[in-house]
Structures are given as structure tokens and as C-alpha cells.
Amino acid sequence: GGQTPYSFRHTLLDRCKQLGLEERYTKALAGHAELDITAGRYGKRAELGRLVEAMRTVGVADFSINSQ
DSSP states (O other): OOOOHHHHHHHHHHHHHHTTOOHHHHHHHHTOSSHHHHHHHSSOOOOHHHHHHHHHHTTSOOOOOOOO
């Protein structure tokens, strides 16, 4: 599947929440009437780099990410 307007919207809202944008602004960008919809749906995806760093921090894994 290719990129769609919906996937762009979802990615934008995920990033806003991951970066700590206030919920009310994310809600306004999404056009949601209720904050619960925005809070429950977006921002759950973790970036791979953050996951790797978290795993290293707790000693679960020791590996690197190659872009090759």
C-alpha cells in the first residue's frame, strides 16, 4: 500500500504526541470533538531508535541498527 491522506494524518498526529505537543493542540489538528478519541488513538508508536536505546539501557539487547 502507498501513502494516503489518512496515513499522512495519522503519522503527523503520532509525531505531535510523541514530541509532547499539548493534547488540546493535537485534538484541534485532528478535528476531534472529544479528547478521548485523540488520546486513545495516536502517539502509541515508538521510534525504532528509542526502542533500541531503551533495550540497551535495561541490558536486554546489544545490537546496532545498520542502514544498509
